[in-house]
Amino acid sequence: MPNLQPEDVYTRPEILYKNFKDVVVFVDMKGLPEAQREPAIVSTTETGLRERGLDIIDHNAYMSFLRKKGISPSESGNQRLLVLLKEELGRSAIIRVRVDVFMVQGKLVDPLRTVTPGVPGSRGTGATPMDVALRDRREWVIDFSLAFDMFDTSTAEKIWSCSLTCFQSAYEGKLGDFIRKAVAVCLDTIPVR
Numbered sequence: 410m411p412n413l414q415p416e417d418v419y420t421r422p423e424i425l426y427k428n429f430k431d432v433v434v435f436v437d438m439k440g441l442p443e444a445q446r447e448p449a450i451v452s453t454t455e456t457g458l459r460e461r462g463l464d465i466i467d468h469n470a471y472m473s474f475l476r477k478k479g480i481s482p483s484e485s486g487n488q489r490l491l492v493l494l495k496e497e498l499g500r501s502a503i504i505r506v507r508v509d510v511f512m513v514q515g516k517l518v519d520p521l522r523t524v525t526p527g528v529p530g531s532r533g534t535g536a537t538p539m540d541v542a543l544r545d546r547r548e549w550v551i552d553f554s555l556a557f558d559m560f561d562t563s564t565a566e567k568i569w570s571c572s573l574t575c576f577q578s579a580y581e582g583k584l585g586d587f588i589r590k591a592v593a594v595c596l597d598t599i600p601v602r
Contacts, residue, residue, distance in 0.1 A: 419570045429502040436506040495562035510554040549580045571595040
């Protein structure tokens with residue numbers, strides 16, 4: 410697993426984050442080509458927020474709300490929309506996730522690298538469950554950049570943000586596990602007090 414570290418973390422010190430447990434989630438991937446818009450980023454973010462005890466209105470429900478009101482998603486930070494989120498949906502904050510880069514190149518691990526565990530230098534036949542698991546591994550080269558921002562719907566002020574980037578990171582495993590780890594690294598910076 411690449412060493413993922415949060416960058417540019419900002420928290421307003423005077424804020425009681427326990428008052429911001431009811432949030433709207435908006436994942437902005439409009440800057441990515443259609444083929445690079447990974448839906449797992451949305452679901453992983455929503456799951457991560459729920460696991461941290463937040464009551465969320467998910468991305469799809471938020472997009473439906475915008476359509477009903479005739480509001481463009483590009484207005485997600487403006488005061489008028491934040492007032493609507495507070496008054497009509499009863500939400501104290503919106504968390505906007507911006508994914509600027511998501512490029513993944515994957516390849517199967519060379520089957521000749523399949524080995525029998527515990528036997529140095531030997532190869533398995535490819536027939537045992539362990540051989541199959543080793544043979545079906547994938548190697549990924551990942552370029553990824555995302556940023557989280559939380560805005561108070563009452564004041565329109567940013568109260569928390571975190572970003573994360575990794576470029577040309579080699580990763581062997583499931584892509585979903587990488588996404589979960591990257592999202593968790595940023596969400597773990599939300600103050601729990």
